[in-house]
Amino acid sequence: MNPPLGHDDGGMTGRQAGLRALFNPRSIALVGATDKSGWSVATHANLRVHEFGGPVYLVNPHTEVVHGERAHRSLSELPGPVDLAYVMVPTAAVLDVLRAGADAGIRAFVILTAGFGETGPEGARREAEIIAFARDRGLTVLGPNGNGYINAAAGITPYGLPIPVPLLRGPVGVVLQSGGLASAVLSFAQARNLGISLLVSMGNESMLSVTDVVGHLVDDPATRVIALFLESVRQPAEFAAAARRALAAGKPIVALKVGRSDTAQHTAQAHTGALTGDDAVIDSVFRRLGVIRVRSLEDLIITSGVLAELTRDGVTAAGPLAGNRLGVVTPSGGASEIIADRAEDEGLALPPFAPATTAALKAMLPAFADVANPLDVTGYVVVDRTLLGRALEIVVTDPGLDVVLLLADPVRDEPADPALPRAVLAANAGRIAVAPKPVVVVSNALTDVTPVGRRYLAEAGYPHVAGGIEHGLTAIGAAVRWSRARAAAAEPTPPPAGPGALRRPEGTGIWAEDRAAAFLAGCGVPVVPSRPAGDEAAAVAAADELGYPVVVKAAGLAHKSDTGGVRLGLGDAVAVRAAFGPVHAVAAGGPVLIQPYRTGGIELICGIVRDPAWGLMLAVGLGGIWVEVLRDVALRPLPVSPDEVIGALEELRGRAVLHGARGAPPADLAAVAEVITRIATVAALLGDRLESLEVNPLLVRGDQAEALDALITWRS
C-alpha cells in the first residue's frame, strides 16, 4: 500500500485542478500503443468511435504504423502538445515514460500497466518510485493497474476495455475499485437507459484515490448522483468530508461496498492488500453520511437512476422526499401484492388514500375496481389505455402521500400502431413532470430498456424507469433514507449538553470503576453512589449512610461474580460485616466499594470504542443475552445527538424490552438518550487520548438511567 497524498501536496485546490485537467485533455498520447495488445486496440478504438475531439498520438519506438495510423518514436518527438499520456508500456519502462512525458510538458497520466503494488514488495517499491517522481514534478497520475476513465459528458474515452455502444451520457458518476466490473456496470447502465457523466477505474490508487474522484464529482455540474464500487475506504476522514459535501450539495452517493462476509474480507485483502474494516462500522458511518449502501450491481445502478430522477431539472416536485408514505398505481392485483410485501421490507408506509382521492378514483375507474392503496386499476386498462395515467393524476394529489409509484412497462418492440403508446407515454410524462409530488416509474420485472424502448421514452420526455419491482422498491427505500440523512445533516447540531468545562485528565492505562465512575459523575453522568471502605467498620458505616440493601464489591475486577468479588443484596450490618472479609481478600489490595443494591429495571450497555479507520463509535445494547448471544448492538459514530441515540435504541431487536415487554415499566427513551449522549460527549471530549469507555450496566428504571459500573481505557 502506498501512503495517501497528504495535504502538503498543493492542497485541495491544486488537486482539484489536477483532476479537472486529467479528465478534460485536449490531446492524448497512447504510449506503448501496439496492434498486439487488446488494451491498446480498445483504447484507440474507444477514442475514435466515441469521437474524441482532439489529436490522438500513438507512441511506439519500434513501429511506424499502429492501428492503421502513423506512430511516433517517443513523447519528445510529437508534432503538438499533449495534455494526457495513457501509458501501456512494460512495468520497468513506466518511470522512463513519466520522465520523458514530464520533460515534454505533459502533466496528466493514466497508467494501465500492472506489476506494481498489487504483486508484492518489489512492485510496491517500483510504484513508490513512480509516485515520488510524479509528486516531485507535480504530475497527476491515475492508476497504475487501472483501465482509465470514460468522460461521457465530454466524449473523452481513454479507457482500456471495449465500451458498449451507444455510450449514454447522463447524470451518474461512477467510481470503481475494480477494473473487471466496469464493463458490467457500463452494460447494465446502458440496459437501464441510464447515462453516465464520468466513469473512473481507480487501479492501485497510489496518487489519486476514490475520495479524490468523489470530491471532483461533487463539483462536476454533469453529475447528479455518485455510484461507487468499494473494496475499502483508504482515507476515512477525507472520504467522510467529501461525503458530507455531497450530502450538502444534494448529490446522493450510492455504494456497493463488498466485504460483508468473512470470505470477501479475505479476498479483498488478497486482491488489493487493503484492510476493509469492520462491516457494521461501515454501515453506521455510511448511514450518518447519507451514503446509501446497496448489495448488488443492479441496486447500485437502479438506485442511482431513481435518485438521479428525483433531482432532475424540469420536474415540479424534484428534490428529497418529505417522508416514507408511498402511493402505488398499477394495472395488476398481483403486482400490487408483490409491491406491498416489498414496501414493508423497505420500511415504506402504504397509507389508505384520502377520502377525496378515493371518491375521485371511484368515479373514474370501473365499478368492479377495488379502490385501495396499492391501487389496481384492473385489467380494463387493456380496453382503455388511459386508465393508468388518469388514476395517477388523481393519486398524486393525495395530501397523505410523499411519493407515488407508477407501475408501467416501457415498450420493448416496435408496436404495430405506434400512435397509441406514443400518446400514452407523452400524456404520462406530462403528468409526472407537473405532479405535486415525486413519481417513480417502475417496471414489473428487470428487463432491458431496448433500443426501441429508449427511442420512445426519449421522444416522450419520459422519466427514468426503475428496473422491476424488486430493485425499484429498494431504490425508493434508499431515497427515503437519503432524504432523511439530508434533512438531519441540514439541521444544526445542538451544542452538547455535557460538561461545560471538562478538564481533560491525563489518563494512562485503565481506569477501573472507582476512578472511571467518579470521573463520569464529575462530568454530570448519573452514577450509583459508591463509598470505598478499608475495613469492616468503614463498610458498615458506608452502608448505614447509603441505606440497605447494599452491594459490597472489589473494584476493577473484570469478572467479579465469577471470582467472588461481589456480594449483592446485603440487608443489614451483619451481612455487610460477613461479606467484607472475603471480598477484601479477592480485591487483593484494591479498593472495596459499598453501593446501594439496585433491583429491577433494564440493563443497558453503553460503550464508546475506537475504530482504527473511523474513530470513536458509540455502541448501545441491552445487557445479558442480547449482547452476549445475539450481538444485538447498534452503532453510531461520534458525536451523537439524543435523537440519534433514540434511533439507535429503536434499532435494537430487543427494543420491545425498552417499551415495557415482560412486565417491566417502559423506559423513558428521551431521558435515557440524554444520559447516553452525555456519556458519548464526555468520550468525544477526551478525544485522541481515549481508547474506550464502557458503562456496563447502565441501569434504566423509567426515566432514571444510572451507571452501575464503568471502565475507561486510555490509548498508549
Next chain:
Amino acid sequence: MNPPLGHDDGGMTGRQAGLRALFNPRSIALVGATDKSGWSVATHANLRVHEFGGPVYLVNPHTEVVHGERAHRSLSELPGPVDLAYVMVPTAAVLDVLRAGADAGIRAFVILTAGFGETGPEGARREAEIIAFARDRGLTVLGPNGNGYINAAAGITPYGLPIPVPLLRGPVGVVLQSGGLASAVLSFAQARNLGISLLVSMGNESMLSVTDVVGHLVDDPATRVIALFLESVRQPAEFAAAARRALAAGKPIVALKVGRSDTAQHTAQAHTGALTGDDAVIDSVFRRLGVIRVRSLEDLIITSGVLAELTRDGVTAAGPLAGNRLGVVTPSGGASEIIADRAEDEGLALPPFAPATTAALKAMLPAFADVANPLDVTGYVVVDRTLLGRALEIVVTDPGLDVVLLLADPVRDEPADPALPRAVLAANAGRIAVAPKPVVVVSNALTDVTPVGRRYLAEAGYPHVAGGIEHGLTAIGAAVRWSRARAAAAEPTPPPAGPGALRRPEGTGIWAEDRAAAFLAGCGVPVVPSRPAGDEAAAVAAADELGYPVVVKAAGLAHKSDTGGVRLGLGDAVAVRAAFGPVHAVAAGGPVLIQPYRTGGIELICGIVRDPAWGLMLAVGLGGIWVEVLRDVALRPLPVSPDEVIGALEELRGRAVLHGARGAPPADLAAVAEVITRIATVAALLGDRLESLEVNPLLVRGDQAEALDALITWRS
C-alpha cells in the same frame, strides 16, 4: 369463494384426462369474437402468429366478418368439431354458451369473461350456476376471469393478451393466480432466454385450481420445473400431495407466494376473496415439501432456469446437488468479492481448493494471479480468452466441491469477429456438458440475453445463463435447499419412537397440567414427578417423598406466578406447610401439586398447534424473552423426525444458548430432539381431536429434557 371440486367428481384420472384435453385441442372456437375487443384481437392474433395447427372458428351472432375472417352465428353452426371453446361473451351470456357448446359436443372451455365471484355475492351465484352445469355435463372449465393458457410446447395459444415474439419453448411450466403478471413473466422469461412448456392464467379457479395444473405439469414430459405465482393455496392437502409427487419426480416447484406483509394479506383478500394463511406456516410447509419460495418475479424465473439446467438432458452431472460447497471461477476480483458476500447470505460454503487444484491452476494462470476460491483468473483474460474455460476445466475436478459457478457474460451485440466468441462458447459448452459436477453459468448483472446473444448461445449448445450475481446466487442457494429436501423425502421416515399402542383418549375441553402431564408421562414423555395434595399433611408427605426443595402450585392456572398460585424452592416441611394454604386458596378447589424444584438448565417451549389450512404444526422456541419478545420460534409440520427437530432448534436465533452460551452446559440436541419428537408423535396420533398441545417449559439440562408443565386443548 367457490368450493373446490371434490374427489367425488370423477377422481384424478378423469380430471387428468380433462386437463390433457383442455391443453391439447385440435380445433378452437373463439366465442364472442369481435374487432372491438382487445382480448379478442389478441387471442386471434396469438393463434395465428404462433401457428396453431388446427381450425380456429370465430363465433359472433351479429357479424359476418371478424378479424378479417368469416364469422359463424353460433356454436351449433360450425363446419367441424370443436375441442375447445374460448369464451369472451358478456357475463350473462356465458351459461348459454356453455349449454350450446355442450350440446355441440365441446368438452373444454376457457372463460375469459369477468363479472363472477370476484365481484360479490351475485357474481358468485352466477359462477356457481355455471360450474354446477359444467359438472353436471362433465365439462372442463378454466376460469372464469382468466386469460387462458399458452401451450408453448405444442404451439397452442388461446390466450387473451399479446404474447411477446418469439415465444420460446422450454422446460418451465408456469401457473399464475394473476392475469396481469403473465405478460411480465413472459417478457422476463424471454429476456432470460428461458422457454416455457405451458403457462396458465388461472382466473377464479372455480373448477380447476393451481393444484390441478401442478398435478398436470408433474406428468407433463415437456416440463422440468414448475413456477408458481400464488396469492393463496386453496386446497392445502391436495397441493401438498401434488408437491410431494413433484419432488419424487425430481421436478422442482418454485413459488412466488405473496402475502408476507399485512398489507398484501389485505390486498389479496380484497382481490380474490381468498384467505392467504399464516406466512410462517407457509414457509415451513413449503420447506418440507421442497417448494422453493422466492420473493421476486426475477427470482421466480432465474431460479427456475437454474433448476431446469440442473435437470437438463445431455449433461453429465445433471441432478440434485450433493451439498453446498461452491467453487467459483471469474475474470474479476470485484465480482469474486460480491459473490463471496452473496454466497454467505445463501448458506453456501466456499471451501479452499484442494492442493492438486491449486497446483494445476498455478501452473496455468499468470504468476501474479492469487489462486483461491473464489478464483479471479485476472484481467489477463483480455489477452487470452481461453483462460476462464481452462480454469473451469481444472476447478470442476476438485473433489471438495459440489457445484461450480462460472462467471461469464453472454455476447450482447454482433461482434466484429464472430470466430473468437464462437470458439470460446463452444469450448466451454463442451467442458460444462462433460464436467463431473454441475456448473452454473452466471452473468455479472441482470441484462437481457439479446437476440444476438440467444443465437450465439444456441449455436454453441451453451447452458442456461443465470441473470446476474445477485439473483444467480439466490438460485444456487435454492438448488441446494431443493436438493436437500429431495434427499430427505427419499429417505424412508423411521417409525416414530413414540408409544407403541397409544389409547387415544376421548378428550374434551382443556386438560390442564395434572391430566395433560400424566397423559404425556404415560406416553413415554419425561415429565417432572408430581403429587396431588389435599391438605398440608399430604403436601409434606409428598415433598418428603420427592425430596427438597419442592414447588407447591395450583394446577391449571394460566398465570400462576401473577396470582400467587405457585411457590418455588421450598426447602423443608415448614416451608411447604406455610405455602400450602395460600396456594390452596388460589386453586379454588382445583388440585394442588407438589413437585421437585428444578433449577438451572435451559427452558424450551414445545407446542403443537393446528393451522386451519395445513393441520398440526410443531413450534419450538427458547423460553422467556426469546419467544415473548423476539418471536423466535421455528415451525415444522407434523410428523417430524428427530433430525428435523434438530434443524428447527438450529434455526433459532438464540441457538447459541443451546450450545452453551452464557455458561450453561450445552444441550444434547439429539436427546432433546428425541423427547420433542415423542411429544409431536403423541400429538400426531391424537389426530383430528387435538386443537393444541403445549409443553412449557420443557427443561433441558445436558441430555435430560423434562416437561415441567403441559396443557392439552381438545377440538370442540
